[in-house]
Amino acid sequence: MMETINQQVIWANTFACVAEQGSFTRAAEILGCSKSYASKQVSQLENLLKVALFFRTTRKLNLTEAGKVYLAHCQSWQAQVSAAQQAVQALREEVAGLLRITVPTSFGGVFMSQILIALRERYPMLEVELDVSREPRDLEADGYDLAVRSGYLGHERLVSKPLVSAQLCLVASPACIARSPELASPSDLLAWPCLTNSHFRDPCHWVFNRGNELHAVDIRAELRISDYGLLRNLALDGAGAVCLPYYLIAGDLASGQLQALLPEYSLPAQSLYLVYPQRLPQPAKLRVLIDFLSDWFAHNQQATH
Template identity: 55%
Template sequence: MQSDDNRLYIVLTVKHMETIALDHLEQQLQWAVTFAAVVAQGSFTRAAEALGCTKAAASKRVSQLEAALGTQLLYRTTRRLALTEAGRVYLAHCGDWPERVAAAQRAVAEVGGKVAGTVRLSVPTSFGGVFMARALLAFRECHPEVAVELDLSAIPRDLEAEGYDLAIRLNLAPPERQVSRPLAVVRDWVVASPAAVARHGLPPQPSALADWPCLVNHHFREPAHWAFERDGALLTVTVDGPWRANDFSLLRNLALADAGAARVPSYLVAADVAAGALVRLLPEFELPALPMYFVYPRRLPQPAKVRALIDFLADWFAQPAQQALLGLRG
């Protein structure tokens, strides 16, 4: 049997070894974060500034890491730093540790806390102009401590490089390292003014649009190629006209001014059609549905303020009033 003294010695020894292991792990984490910062910043000087330490301390930590691993991670010259093969392997495993630590801090801070902060959101221009005022006012009622900084742009933003939390995009695959989630489906309508219809006559088939002056959005690939569907059959027509533009609102205004037939999202012209200012052409034929997505950087986990906005907008756009404007009901 072991004596009490022996048992106490074993317990103390185990606890001492655990303390050494924890100290070593903490040291390894510090070295790894410093190494990742050096690679990200491209120099020891900038990494040290980002980490709040001296250049000498940053250099020492990386050297200690290399000594502990028994291999060189960086090629150092007076002009540049380059990863060795071992450095690339190590970075693949530890490069996202700072973000994981920050994500863990955010997650803990949000437990039992309020959903608050600012969300930077980028949305297509015409879509945002129609929907986002009402959507964000309704969101504010549910989450009064979340502010939204809204960007309206026809050009997809680089979310990570430009610091955006979230984007709504039409029919675009997300870049690598970003997440997409379906939001809604949009349909285009072909519309013209009553005066234009009186001048050219209602087209009975899509092919009749070849004889109409048509307003084309040259922002898209093959903008003059319009494809319609009816009862599973595909009918296509190549259109032409004196005006091309890359803005849906301008095309709508040209249609209202009797310039010809415009293909625009239903949400831009549904009110005009209801009021009789525009006529929907070929309503029995459907143009292809265009999916819209949320796109956002991959974070672990997503901040609560971003999750709240995503969930709210997904529910809001599923409501009948929004679905009708998107051309899916009624």
């Protein structure tokens, strides 16, 4: 069925070109085919429609009544195709339209309010639909333009662009510290109540750095939870020591509700990436969003460290 429709479109284009040029010869030159091939395509179209589209004489080529009606529809169709192409081109170049974005829960809660307000001020024609979720979405199947993800994906149909490195901090509440054994090195955490994020691989394997030395410890965590926000609340309530991104607990550290543990040791930074489907050319709205997010975090590095 589709092949028949495609063939009819080719015949119709040839017919329209012949009608507009008034000559099979001139139409064949424009279409890059032989005169006999152009004539055959028109004849096939006439056979399909079961009407004559031209009055043919040795010197003149005139449209029949059916030919005039069919040409009008062909011209209308060509105008619609041209308008569609122009609309798509404008959409590709205009910073407007809907952007569908998905980000992790903790990231969204901390940053996206400021980002969305600043984005709207700069690009008032943009609309944003934001999904805040612990579960990674399928960008292609679910129709998302862009995601923020932790860790490099290396997916062949997705582009991953580094966004920012978020420093992780080992923290606990003053109450938890007061009732727990002295903490002088990572190995002492074996006697501590610990919380961990089950979203990540090997969540109980914590690696610390001091100078050029690595110190790894396999902690025991009775609570393993796949949400940084809930882990923060548990830490505030004294449930145990936990590794959390600095951006999530900066205010808690400043107020003293949480305290940094083992400050002479550092934890690996958590790399965050912008992830989006490969589309060529990229719509303007996506290009400006990628640049905007990259610039925003470049100027707000203190928010993640």
